[in-house]
Amino acid sequence: MTGLGAAALRLCRELGGMLVLAGSVLRALVPPRLDRRELAKNLHKMGNRSVPIVVLTAFFAGALMMLQSGPFVKKLGATSLAGWGAGYAVLREIGPILIALMFSGRVGANTTAELATMTVTEQLDGLRALAIDPIRYLIVPRVLSMIAMLAVLTVIGDAVAIGGAAVVGRLMLDIEWSTLFHSFADNLEPADFLHGVWKSLAFGGAIAIASCYFGVSVRGGTVGVGRAVNAAVVASAVSILVLDFFVTYVSAP
């Protein structure tokens, strides 16, 4: 019972800490005085370098959707819906979730490790001693970069995943290119695409706050860095799935 209470208190402390950090980030944006070098560096590091892994993941995710749904579609003679089935799942669910989880593992974990190392080596105190606000200098550029880049990567991933679905549909299930194209173009709507983009923005914010919070609140020296990364990845994954439910519920067609 005591352990349960302690766990509940820890959860409340961490949720509260993340909310306070999110508030500090919002406050630091008014007025928006950003270190442009730091922002550009993070946009490049988090975005450009994530493209290969996102492309690879998205291609196979799209291909898998088609591989799973295609045989049933063909059996029922509804090949004109094959592209729609795969595309709908990719744009609304699989694309944003899968790419967010990949992003959390690559960028979120890296951010936590980087900030946690800076914290235990007193670099954050070093910044404060030089009259630099670590929130404004380190956290805000990372949060903005993660939100922006996850949305961009999701758009790229959506396109690649639909391509993957089309390739499998044509080469493995023998569906005509024109049928696949019309299936995508006639049945998918901008709302399906935007639904995924909204989700990616929410996921990006959650990953950013969780990874930065666990990075700057690390305790226990270098051993604590590993624990912080672990906690950040778990918190990000849970946040992604919880947010996915609520965003889907609120914007359900």
Added chain:
Amino acid sequence: MSALVLTHVTKRYGTRLVLDDISLELARGARLGLIGPAASGKSVLLKLVAGLEQPDAGTITVLGDTITRPHVREVDLGELRKRIGMLFQSYALFDFLDVAGNVAFPLEQRGGIPAAEIAERVAARLRAVGLAGSERKLVGELSGGMKKRTGIARATVADAELVLYDEPTAGLDPVTTQKIYDLLAADQQRTGASVLAVSSDVAALAELVDEIAFLYRGKIVYRGPARSIRDAPDPLVRQFVRGELDGPLTEAIG
């Protein structure tokens, strides 16, 4: 006016009392050394003075500004911190910058200083600490001594009014230690800055500061002239400074 005034300052971490009702004053341009056994709260005191930590009780006034809550918030300390230089015990160098970038950082962040002047001042400072030629090295490529010297260069490049040194020569060889203390003394003469320095090397510290205070179990139990610290009237201080095994300090800490 005083550079620094601590009034009845107390600091705890959990149940551990680190600083116990400390009062301390440092005049403008004065130089005070702080010594004491390990974990006696010396580094914590420096962090309190820099406003990086808040005391549980008492007030701290630095260069005329009170920096303790509720008088001030973190965001209000920016301007004051530009007038303070600090060398951390763990260096606190930014590993995302090279040596020159670290030393230039305080000047760049102030704004309004031409790039050519920054480059000139950084080069001069690196020459002074013996790091000319290491400008482009990353922090991870430096030895402990080089990191310490980079930290000293960063703490002193902006000619602060109050300089806080936490173990300025720990990890340095005796020759470099002497060079660094000569440099710090020359800097202080040139700028007239007030100095608060923590060091385990009491003999070298005595060359830099006018007075030495002994911190023991969270309290300042002695403060006296640096030159005669070996002959301090307090037996605790004498034993600590002379490094003697037998005495009241050994009996107290076991």
